[in-house]
Amino acid sequence: GQGVEQPDNLMSVEGTFARVNCTYSTSGFNGLSWYQQREGHAPVFLSYVVLDGLKDSGHFSTFLSRSNGYSYLLLTELQIKDSASYLCAVRDGNTGNYKYVFGAGTRLKVIA
Amino acid sequence: NSKVIQTPRYLVKGQGQKAKMRCIPEKGHPVVFWYQQNKNNEFKFLINFQNQEVLQQIDMTEKRFSAECPSNSPCSLEIQSSEAGDSALYLCASSLGTGGAGTLYFGAGTRLSVL
Numbered sequence: 752g753q754g755v756e757q758p759d760n761l762m763s764v765e766g767t768f769a770r771v772n773c774t775y776s777t778s779g780f781n782g783l784s785w786y787q788q789r790e791g792h793a794p795v796f797l798s799y800v801v802l803d804g805l806k807d808s809g810h811f812s813t814f815l816s817r818s819n820g821y822s823y824l825l826l827t828e829l830q831i832k833d834s835a836s837y838l839c840a841v842r843d844g845n846t847g848n849y850k851y852v853f854g855a856g857t858r859l860k861v862i863a
Numbered sequence: 864n865s866k867v868i869q870t871p872r873y874l875v876k877g878q879g880q881k882a883k884m885r886c887i888p889e890k891g892h893p894v895v896f897w898y899q900q901n902k903n904n905e906f907k908f909l910i911n912f913q914n915q916e917v918l919q920q921i922d923m924t925e926k927r928f929s930a931e932c933p934s935n936s937p938c939s940l941e942i943q944s945s946e947a948g949d950s951a952l953y954l955c956a957s958s959l960g961t962g963g964a965g966t967l968y969f970g971a972g973t974r975l976s977v978l
Contacts, residue, residue, distance in 0.1 A: 784966070784967070786967075786969075792971065793867075793954065793969035793970055793971045793972060794954070794956075794967075794969045795969070796966045796967065796968070799966065836904065838906075840906075840967075842965075848919065849894075849911060849918050849919060849961040850896065850908045850911060850919055851896075851908070851967065852906075852908070853898070853906035854906075855903060855904045855905045855906070856904050
C-alpha cells in the first residue's frame with residue numbers, strides 16, 4: 752500500500768541546521784512536496800521536487816532519491832521561528848490518482 | 864498568504880447530528896481537495912473535485928459524507944451522522960491542476976468536535 756513516513760520530532764539549535772527525513776512507498780510517483788504547518792494554522796507550501804538530486808532554495812533545500820523512496824528537507828541558519836511541523840506529501844503518478852499522500856509531519860523545535 | 868476560506872473555524876456537534884462545513888477555493892483554482900487531520904496529525908484524504916466533478920473519494924466519504932462543489936457557490940463537506948471518531952481538523956485545499964506540480968493551497972480548516 753501507499754505510505755509516507757517521517758520521524759515525529761526533531762530538535763536543533765538556533766543558527767545551525769536541521770534535516771527532516773521522509774521515506775515513501777507509492778505505486779507510482781509524480782512528485783513530492785514539502786509543507787510547513789504552524790500550530791493552529793494551515794499547511795503552507797515550501798517546495799516541490801520530481802527529479803533526483805538536491806534543489807537549493809536558500810533557507811530551504813530539498814533532496815530526492817526516487818530509487819530509494821527518500822527525500823529530505825534541509826533548513827539552514829535556523830531561527831526560533833522555524834519551529835513548526837514539516838509535512839512531506841507524495842503524489843502517486845498512476846492514471847486516475849490525483850491525491851497527495853501526506854506524512855504525519857515532523858515537529859521541529861529550534862532552541863536557543 | 865492562502866486565499867482559501869473555510870467556515871466555520873470551529874464546529875461542535877452531538878453524536879448522530881449532521882455537521883456541515885464550507886470552503887471557498889482560491890479564485891481560478893478548479894481542483895479542490897478535502898483532508899481530515901486527526902489529533903495525531905495524520906492526514907486522511909477524503910475527496911477531490913475538478914470543477915463540479917468528483918475525481919476520487921474514499922469509501923468512508925462515499926457512505927457517510929456528502930460533498931459537492933457547485934459552480935458559483937462554496938464547496939461543502941457534510942457528515943450525515945457524526946461519530947466521536949470524526950472529531951478532527953478538516954482541511955480544504957485548492958490547486959490549479961491535477962498535474963504533479965499542482966501546489967495545494969490550504970485553508971485554515973474547520974475543527975470539528977463531536978461530543
